[in-house]
Amino acid sequence: MISDEEETMEEIQLNNEAGEHHQDPPNASILAVLIDPVDPMCDILSWNCQGAASSGFRRALLFLVKKVKADIVGLMEPRISGGSADKACKSFGFDNWMRVEVVGFSGGMRQWIFKEGLIDLGLFGARFTWTRGREKNTFTGARLDRALCNLSWISRHPGTNVSHLARFCSDHSPILIDTTSNAKNGRAFPFQFQAAWLSHKDFSKVVSTTWDTKKNMLDNISNMQTRFVDWIKTDFGNIERRKNRLMARLDGIQNCLSNQPFNGLIRLERKLRLDLEETLHQEEIKWYQKSKEDWICSGDLNMKFYHAATMVRRAKNRIHGLKNDNDERLQNKDQVEALV
Incomplete structure (x- = not known):
């Protein structure tokens, strides 16, 4: 232990x-x-x-x-x-x-x-x-x-x-x-649907404007993947960076409000707080999905556990070695590459 x-x-x-x-x-x-x-x-x-x-x-x-x-x-x-x-x-x-x-x-x-x-x-x-x-x-x-x-x-x-x-x-x-x-291991991670996207206000619009009922399933899936990749870059963004940016903006606005409050800042501060809460919820969903720990329900806010469980799962999924025709385990990188 x-x-x-x-x-x-x-x-x-x-x-x-x-x-x-x-x-x-x-x-x-x-x-x-x-x-x-x-x-x-x-x-x-x-x-x-x-x-x-x-x-x-x-x-x-x-x-x-x-x-x-x-x-x-x-x-x-x-x-x-x-x-x-x-x-x-x-x-x-x-x-x-x-x-x-x-x-x-x-x-x-x-x-x-x-x-x-x-x-x-x-x-x-x-x-x-x-x-x-x-x-x-x-x-x-x-x-x-x-x-x-x-x-x-x-x-x-x-x-x-x-x-x-x-x-x-x-x-x-x-x-x-x-x-x-x-x-x-240098492999590129395949496209994976993120459940956190469902909470975004524009998600349904992205799907409805991209999915073409006149095309077959495989073409639609390929188009959706391409569209989601672009959408993440332009709209959904990186959750971690968005979280830090919202925190910084909230800190600045709340400092201003403590000196001279006015309606515009008060409304903006309320909106940013809601945006931050939504971002934290999306972060929890992301790590919950990655961890694949089904026995814990979303809402526990146990981000530390989700993160750790994800790292353990990735370590288990990593290829540490292969067996050759003689049933011998090979772990040396050069040996594994030669076998492949």
């Missing part, structure tokens, strides 16, 4: 000693190994290791850290505590580390996730992170391990990739969270 809490190692240790565990998830039995100072752009390795005391696990962990060049490592369910956990952490050979003892039971995990407003960052790689069974009729799998973050964190790291690594030494896959991947 990733949050945007900026605490130093000393602050975390003091809070733990004081018994402040109010932000810890239920059943949080965690060993966290901090390899390098936290950088805004870093690679995070998270692993439900199902036991961290053996020398075999130590070799596996060091191999993974070297392979993926992880900056932060989080180990869940180490199945050790107290002095044994301290000894294991020291044996990994890292200078900085901390651990959190188990708190509560797993039954409260879902409530904790909902309370903290955490968002699933999606995945790349094998669909299951946990499997069990040695034969086809007993094999079972599930995605039990996920990378979750809060709204502030995804706003700062919108290009984050989450990969499921190969399972070994545990029946859970290690998860690699890469915050350094912000490359654009």
Whole structure:
């Protein structure tokens, strides 16, 4: 789990000693190994290791850290505590580390996730992170391990990739969270109808004057797309710029009214206030549509959530890699381009 809490190692240790565990998830039995100072752009390795005391696990962990060049490592369910956990952490050979003892039971995990407003960052790689069974009729799998973050964190790291690594030494896959991947795929976004246009007073007029009943459906759709693109530039405009412009005008007019009010300014100020309220409503509709979070009704004014949900959806839709004919996953840009 990733949050945007900026605490130093000393602050975390003091809070733990004081018994402040109010932000810890239920059943949080965690060993966290901090390899390098936290950088805004870093690679995070998270692993439900199902036991961290053996020398075999130590070799596996060091191999993974070297392979993926992880900056932060989080180990869940180490199945050790107290002095044994301290000894294991020291044996990994890292200078900085901390651990959190188990708190509560797993039954409260879902409530904790909902309370903290955490968002699933999606995945790349094998669909299951946990499997069990040695034969086809007993094999079972599930995605039990996920990378979750809060709204502030995804706003700062919108290009984050989450990969499921190969399972070994545990029946859970290690998860690699890469915050350094912000490359654009360079594709042009196709035309998309915006529900916010419906609230504009001239929308119906644009449709009625452009749609030609004598033409076929495909021609009309093409003409409507062209007309809407021009209409956005000349009439509807950019919502963000319009919002800022209205705020600036309102500020100036209200300053003038405080010095010398007269009817023309009062009427203009009332109109601009209504225009700004309408613009904010259009902005909410825009982000609500982009987020595709159907369980929230328009009117919640939760713009921050809509924006974050949109960024997560875009990250999930981004092509992080392809499989070749040998069922091998290719993530290197040159390899992917060669395959295509």
